[in-house]
Each structure stands twice: as structure tokens, then as C-alpha cells.
Amino acid sequence: xxxxxxxxxxxxxxxxxxxxxxxxxxxxxxxxxxxxxxxxxxxxxxxxxxxxxxxxxxxxxxxxxxxxxxxxxxxxxxxxxxxxxxxxxxxxxxxxxxxxxxxxxxxxxxxxxxxxxxxxxxxxxxxxxxxxxxxxxxxxxxxxxxxxxxxxxxxxxxxxxxxxxxxxxxxxxxxxxxxxxxxxxxxxxxxxxxxxxxxxxxxxxxxxxxxxxxxxxxxxxxxxxxxxxxxxxxxxxxxxxxxxxxxxxxxxxxxxxxxxxxxxxxxxxxxxxxxxxxxxxxxxxxxxxxxxxxxxxxxxxxxxxxxxxxxxxxxxxxxxxxxxxxxxxxxxxxxxxxxxxxxxxxxxxxxxxxxxxxxxxxxxxxxxxxxxxxxxxxxxxxxxxxxxxxxxxxxxxxxxxxxxxxxxxxxxxxxxxxxxxxxxxxxxxxxxxxxxxxxxxxxxxxxxxxxxxxxxxxxxxxxxxxxxxxxxxxxxxxxxxxxxxxxxxxxxxxxxx
Numbered sequence: 330x331x332x333x334x335x336x337x338x339x340x341x342x343x344x345x346x347x348x349x350x351x352x353x354x355x356x357x358x359x360x361x362x363x364x365x366x367x368x369x370x371x372x373x374x375x376x377x378x379x380x381x382x383x384x385x386x387x388x389x390x391x392x393x394x395x396x397x398x399x400x401x402x403x404x405x406x407x408x409x410x411x412x413x414x415x416x417x418x419x420x421x422x423x424x425x426x427x428x429x430x431x432x433x434x435x436x437x438x439x440x441x442x443x444x445x446x447x448x449x450x451x452x453x454x455x456x457x458x459x460x461x462x463x464x465x466x467x468x469x470x471x472x473x474x475x476x477x478x479x480x481x482x483x484x485x486x487x488x489x490x491x492x493x494x495x496x497x498x499x500x501x502x503x504x505x506x507x508x509x510x511x512x513x514x515x516x517x518x519x520x521x522x523x524x525x526x527x528x529x530x531x532x533x534x535x536x537x538x539x540x541x542x543x544x545x546x547x548x549x550x551x552x553x554x555x556x557x558x559x560x561x562x563x564x565x566x567x568x569x570x571x572x573x574x575x576x577x578x579x580x581x582x583x584x585x586x587x588x589x590x591x592x593x594x595x596x597x598x599x600x601x602x603x604x605x606x607x608x609x610x611x612x613x614x615x616x617x618x619x620x621x622x623x624x625x626x627x628x629x630x631x632x633x634x635x636x637x638x639x640x641x642x643x644x645x646x647x648x649x650x651x652x653x654x655x656x657x658x659x660x661x662x663x664x665x666x667x668x669x670x671x672x673x674x675x676x677x678x679x680x681x682x683x684x685x686x687x688x689x690x691x692x693x694x695x696x697x698x699x700x701x702x703x704x705x706x707x708x709x710x711x712x713x714x715x716x717x718x719x720x721x722x723x724x725x726x727x728x729x730x731x732x733x734x735x736x737x738x739x740x741x742x743x744x745x746x747x748x749x750x751x752x753x754x755x756x757x758x759x760x761x762x763x764x765x766x767x768x769x770x771x772x773x774x775x776x777x778x779x780x781x782x783x784x785x786x787x788x789x790x791x792x793x794x795x796x797x798x799x800x801x802x803x804x805x806x807x808x809x810x811x812x813x814x815x816x817x818x819x820x821x822x823x824x825x826x
């Protein structure tokens with residue numbers, strides 16, 4: 330009997346932490362990498378990776394799908410760990426128990442959903458965690474518009490603290506959906522995050538090209554919170570919240586980092602975002618001027634219809650406030666300036682790639698969580714839910730050669746792990762190909778790696794991933810999905826008693 334469960338032979342192994350980049354074998358035992366070397370003895374099973382890249386599995390720190398179909402689609406994009414950090418969940422302990430009972434394909438985890446604590450405290454609504462639940466809670470606007478009373482603030486902080494003690498990976502901080510939140514509440518939440526040693530995962534307070542309440546205003550506030558509270562402020566979807574001001578936003582963030590402030594960023598390689606139709610930033614009466622685009626930039630996901638005007642928006646919000654929409658904020662296909670803006674966000678030094686992957690929605694408007702594979706023909710989401718990482722590596726690394734392969738893989742694996750690991754030591758064994766690390770690995774053909782999903786065919790899986798291992802168990806083998814595979818394990822902070 331071999332001492333290894335599996336040996337991946339003769340692949341081009343890339344470890345973004347040690348900068349190892351060469352032909353080697355990788356031996357796996359009990360879900361861990363046992364050794365990386367040459368000419369290793371055969372394992373119980375063998376993968377011939379000659380001509381292929383052997384890389385740490387990609388870590389998506391912004392994944393809203395959190396379901397079996399979402400996991401399967403992201404597996405073909407090279408993802409081995411998918412985390413819900415921007416929005417978060419509440420109650421945290423219950424959510425982890427539900428995921429364990431369901432069984433997950435990929436590793437999973439979540440931050441504490443501050444906004445759900447706000448909803449529960451200020452409106453007495455108990456909504457399911459997720460974008461749709463938040464959207465449907467907009468009928469009572471107190472959690473969106475109001476400053477919390479001292480008693481409400483104490484209750485919100487207690488709910489968030491409980492979530493951290495139950496293992497939440499940080500504080501989900503979608504301030505843009507609750508812009509009326511007072512600065513005292515924001516600063517106390519940041520102090521709680523700093524005290525707990527975890528990041529805040531932030532949708533900035535404002536999304537606009539125009540002062541007052543511009544994106545630059547919001548970034549300045551966020552950086553001020555990092556400096557005044559010591560919190561690690563992680564900026565979600567740097568591209569979409571910066572809109573046309575990403576160049577100036579990047580200068581602000583770079584200056585803050587040079588001063589030693591804990592500010593990090595992520596971006597996805599698309600000029601189109603997605604959210605719920607009731608998102609607060611759509612409701613501004615000066616929407617067109619502030620966003621740099623008219624209401625036609627908002628597209629209903631369920632029937633692919635573009636909105637006509639403000640009255641159309643209000644009507645959609647009243648009928649189904651949780652409906653998902655696309656927001657076309659950059660036209661990168663025809664506008665070179667827009668392409669340059671996206672490049673600044675995607676290639677920001679030290680920034681992570683993260684998908685902001687959305688749930689899968691059927692033609693009748695319901696969220697698909699079933700077991701059918703391939704996904705139902707009418708299942709829609711956003712191409713980023715299918716192809717973020719393969720698109721980034723294909724376009725920016727392989728075709729345009731804007732950065733090296735090892736630097737591209739670093740943005741997809743090691744950097745996301747390092748954002749989390751100070752508060753979640755479990756992440757120190759992810760994002761690397763080293764002995765003792767988790768056997769979360771993707772084996773892919775760089776010449777074939779490509780996103781296939783677009784805005785006409787959103788549920789087309791990416792191609793080029795030959796093998797995907799999660800905790801040493803095969804999810805994809807020779808390009809074929811294992812429908813029975815459920816090797817995903819929780820990523821969770823140590824529980825406090």
C-alpha cells in the first residue's frame with residue numbers, strides 16, 4: 330500500500346508564496362499536501378499533469394451563491410473555497426449548521442451579517458440571509474434611513490458580537506444599502522472588528538460620480554475609519570463602487586496603505602454589476618447624473634428587460650424588491666477609457682480577484698438550489714458567477730500579458746487567504762502548494778482556460794480545468810464533474826465559549 334492517497338505527477342507547480350514555479354510531483358495524504366518533489370513514489374491514485382498547471386485552488390471571498398449549483402459552476406472556474414463576506418449571514422451558528430447538513434462541494438464560510446442585525450433590531454423582521462432577503466426587507470425603511478437609538482445600537486452590537494463568537498469571519502458591512510447609519514454606529518462596529526482581529530468587508534456608503542455623497546466621499550470616510558479605529562477595512566468590488574472615479578480612488582487607497590493603514594481591495598473583471606432592484610443607490614432622483622448612465626443601464630435579470638425611466642424602476646421595486654438586476658456601469662467593449670478604468674481596479678497592486686457571484690435564478694423568479702447538472706436552461710445569474718477567475722487569467726495574464734502567471738495566481742489564491750488569515754488562522758493552510766497545506770488544488774491547461782459565459786449564455790461553465798481537488802477529494806476529474814462529491818468543509822474562526 331502506498332503511503333500517499335494521490336500523487337499529481339509532472340505538472341508545472343506554482344506556489345505563489347515561495348515563488349516556486351517548476352516541474353514537480355505533489356503527493357497528497359488525508360486531505361493534506363504531504364510533499365512536493367521530484368520522482369515521488371506512486372500513490373493509490375495518480376494524476377498525470379504533464380503540460381498542465383498545478384496551482385492552489387482559487388479563494389473567492391465574495392460569493393453570494395452559497396448553494397450546490399453555485400459551487401459546481403465555480404468549481405469549473407477553479408474555485409475551491411467560496412465565502413459570503415460582503416453581506417454576511419445571521420444567525421451565524423445556524424447558517425453553518427445548515428450548510429453542514431446540506432453538504433457543500435466547495436469550502437464555505439461567512440462573515441457576520443451586520444445589516445441583518447440592523448433589520449431585526451429596527452424593524453423586528455427576521456429575514457433569511459441573502460440578497461433577496463435583504464431586498465424584501467426594504468418595505469420598512471427604518472433600517473435603511475434611520476440612525477439607531479442608543480438602545481438599538483446596543484442590541485445591534487450584541488447581535489454582531491454574538492456572530493463573531495459563533496465563528497463569523499469578520500463583519501459584513503454593506504453600508505451602501507443602509508446609508509442612514511450614523512457614524513457612531515459605524516465606528517463602534519469597526520472598533521469591535523479591530524478588537525476581534527477580523528476585517529470588515531465593505532460596500533462603501535455612497536456610489537456616485539458627483540459630490541456630495543460621491544464614491545470619493547465614501548472612500549475618504551472608509552479610510553478615516555481605518556485610521557481612527559485600527560480596523561482592517563476591506564473594500565468589496567473596487568471597480569463597480571468607484572464607477573468613473575476609480576483612478577482617484579486608487580490613489581487614495583494607495584496613500585492610505587503607504588501610511589500603514591489596513592485597507593485592502595478586491596475587484597472582478599467585468600464592467601457590469603448585479604444587485605437587487607431595491608438597492609438604495611438606484612432610488613436617487615438624480616440617478617443618471619450621479620451614476621453616469623441612464624435607467625437603461627439597469628436590466629432585470631428574470632426577463633432581460635432594460636428599464637425605461639424612474640417610474641418603471643419604482644414599479645419594479647414595489648412589485649418585487651428582491652428581484653435581481655444587472656447594472657451596466659462601464660462599456661469596456663467599445664470605450665477605451667472604460668477599459669482603462671477596469672484595468673486600474675483589476676490590476677491594483679496587492680488587490681484580490683473576487684467574483685461577487687450571484688445566486689442562480691429561474692425564469693419564474695425563484696432561486697435555483699436543486700441538483701440538476703448542467704444547470705437548467707433558464708437559470709440565469711451574471712457571467713461572473715461562472716467565469717471570473719478564468720476570464721481574469723485568460724485575458725489579463727495569458728492574452729494581454731499584463732502580469733505574470735504567478736502574480737495572476739497570487740491574486741486568485743494567496744492574497745485572499747492573507748486578507749483573512751490574521752483573524753482566521755485556518756486560512757494559513759490555503760492558497761499555497763506546500764507540505765502541510767490543505768489539498769485544495771486546481772490543475773488546468775493555460776492554453777484552454779477560458780470563460781464561456783456571457784450576457785446571452787450566463788450558465789455556460791468555464792473550460793480548461795482538468796482536475797479540481799477540495800481537501801484532497803476529486804470534484805472534477807479529466808474535465809468531468811463528480812455529482813456525488815461533497816468534500817467542502819467550513820472555514821470558521823475558533824468558537825468562543
